[in-house]
Amino acid sequence: MFEKNKSEQLLRQYGLKVTSNRLLVLDVLMSSRTALSHGEIQKKIQGSRLDKVTLYRTLDTFVKHDIAHKVASEDRNWLYALHPIDENDSVRNDHAHFICDYCERIYCLPVETRNTVPLPESEEGFVIRTHEYRLHGVCPQCH
Amino acid sequence: MFEKNKSEQLLRQYGLKVTSNRLLVLDVLMSSRTALSHGEIQKKIQGSRLDKVTLYRTLDTFVKHDIAHKVASEDRNWLYALHPIDENDSVRNDHAHFICDYCERIYCLPVETRNTVPLPESEEGFVIRTHEYRLHGVCPQCH
DNA sequence: ATAATAATGCAATAGAGTTGCAATAACGGT
DNA sequence: ACCGTTATTGCAACTCTATTGCATTATTAT
Numbered sequence: 001m002f003e004k005n006k007s008e009q010l011l012r013q014y015g016l017k018v019t020s021n022r023l024l025v026l027d028v029l030m031s032s033r034t035a036l037s038h039g040e041i042q043k044k045i046q047g048s049r050l051d052k053v054t055l056y057r058t059l060d061t062f063v064k065h066d067i068a069h070k071v072a073s074e075d076r077n078w079l080y081a082l083h084p085i086d087e088n089d090s091v092r093n094d095h096a097h098f099i100c101d102y103c104e105r106i107y108c109l110p111v112e113t114r115n116t117v118p119l120p121e122s123e124e125g126f127v128i129r130t131h132e133y134r135l136h137g138v139c140p141q142c143h
Numbered sequence: 144m145f146e147k148n149k150s151e152q153l154l155r156q157y158g159l160k161v162t163s164n165r166l167l168v169l170d171v172l173m174s175s176r177t178a179l180s181h182g183e184i185q186k187k188i189q190g191s192r193l194d195k196v197t198l199y200r201t202l203d204t205f206v207k208h209d210i211a212h213k214v215a216s217e218d219r220n221w222l223y224a225l226h227p228i229d230e231n232d233s234v235r236n237d238h239a240h241f242i243c244d245y246c247e248r249i250y251c252l253p254v255e256t257r258n259t260v261p262l263p264e265s266e267e268g269f270v271i272r273t274h275e276y277r278l279h280g281v282c283p284q285c286h
Numbered sequence: 287a288t289a290a291t292a293a294t295g296c297a298a299t300a301g302a303g304t305t306g307c308a309a310t311a312a313c314g315g316t
Numbered sequence: 317a318c319c320g321t322t323a324t325t326g327c328a329a330c331t332c333t334a335t336t337g338c339a340t341t342a343t344t345a346t
Contacts, residue, residue, distance in 0.1 A: 017343055038333075051295045056334065058293090071150065072215040077333070087307080098269055109269065125283030126241055128293065134275040140268030160312055160323065194314075194326045199303065201324095219333085220302070287346100294341065300334085310325065316318085 014065045019064050025058050026067075034105040035079035035097070047116050071097050071106055071132075084110045091139070096133035103143040109135070149173070157208045164193050167199050169210075177248040178214050178222035178240070213241050214249055214275075227253045239276035245285040252278070 011018045025100065028044050029036065038045075038055060043062040059080050062068035070078045084095045096111040150169040154161045171187050172179065181198060189211075202223050205211040213221045227238045239254040254276065 017292065049295085052333095053335080054294050061293095069290080071332075072219050073219070074215065076215055076219045076221060078219060098271075101272065106294075107269070125286075126250070126278075126280060128241075128278045128280040129244065129284065130279040132277040132279070133271075134277060135271045136274060137272040140272040141268065143268075162312070162324065164325075176308080192326085195302095196327080197325050206326095289346085290344090290346085292341105292343075294339105296339090297337095299336075300330105304331070305329085306327105308325105308327090310323105312321105312323075314319105314321090316320105 010067065014067055014113055016061065016065060016067075021054055022058055022061075024050065025055065025062075029062075029068060029080065029082050030104070032081070034107050035073075035081035037073065037077045039077075055056075058059050073106060074099060079106050081108050084108050096135050098135045098137065098139065100139035100142055101136055102138060105139060107139060107140075119127060147165075153210065159204065159208060159210075164191075164197055165201055165204075166206075167191055167193065168198065169266065171221065172205075172211060172225050175224070177250050178216075178224035180216065180220050180222050182220075184223070188223055216249060217247060219241060222249050224251050227251050239278050240282065241278045243282035244279055244284055245281060248282060248284075250282060 005023075007023045007030065008018055010026065011022055016022065024045055025041060028041050038052070038059065040048075041059075042052065042055060059068070059070070059078075062080070063070050066083075068080050068082050070080050073079050096109045098109050099105075099109040100107075148166075148263070150166045150173065151161055153169060154165055159165065167188055168184060171184050181195070181202065184198060184202075185193075185195065202211070202221075205223070206213050209226075211223050211225050214221050216222050237254070239251050239252045241250040242248075243250075
């Protein structure tokens with residue numbers, strides 16, 4: 001049998017129906033180094049007859065099924081990105097979000113963050129379950 | 144001379160004109176353990192004739208003059224909080240944001256975060272200038 | 287090929303935050 | 317204590333992101 005393209009494999013693997021919309025959006029996410037907003041994705045696929053509501057729902061579906069994750073941008077929009085992939089093609093749960101102070105793009109950097117978050121010393125009653133690193137600075141494009 | 148109240152002192156100290164609106168908002172922020180949204184602040188001061196636009200602008204002013212800082216909430220709204228204060232009454236720049244998975248409230252915890260952020264290993268060209276820790280879990284109110 | 291079910295498109299709506307402008311208040315100088 | 321300058325405030329209208337309801341269409345297991 002022929003090897004199906006990667007997006008299609010991924011959708012089946014996660015038990016999602018394969019639709020042209022999902023393939024389209026997945027391709028866009030796979031080929032981006034940065035997390036993308038709804039608007040940015042729309043621009044990249046303009047021409048295709050994909051409704052904005054469907055795009056929102058498609059992205060939500062990806063997040064719900066843990067194909068992608070979403071990050072709140074500095075200007076209070078959601079940005080979407082696939083999970084960073086290891087050298088071994090396995091998903092890394094630990095990564096940092098790098099926010100460029102100039103272009104405002106957000107990158108997912110595969111940083112080892114486990115066990116590096118210091119627990120609050122004098123704060124009682126706070127139980128930490130997960131964490132997010134947000135790094136601010138200048139990205140390679142902007143200097 | 145009489146000791147002016149703390150909010151007024153703070154405003155003068157930062158070179159801002161003292162207005163009843165600013166005093167009001169500052170008092171609300173000072174008496175809250177969590178970062179507050181525009182809507183939450185409005186609720187706490189309902190009755191006073193303070194327009195929503197003025198509230199936005201007041202909060203922006205506080206942020207611009209570094210009296211307060213703003214955090215993006217999980218549902219993509221801005222939350223506002225004063226900077227955590229030391230035992231010595233000096234402002235701490237390093238603190239973590241603790242987000243409760245149940246009540247969604249965000250607390251500023253005075254955690255020592257300096258020098259604990261691991262730099263990306265294999266990622267070249269990213270210059271880190273500041274960072275934000277976001278801790279997720281359960282707050283004291285919710286268990 | 288067909289039925290069951292999920293995905294999609296469209297219209298209307300919600301909600302946070304912003305802009306322009308005229309009215310008002312704060313405050314340094316007199 | 318008053319006055320003029322300048323910043324702050326309130327109001328109306330608006331922008332933009334995202335959501336909801338519902339009828340239509342497409343996908344997939346059988």
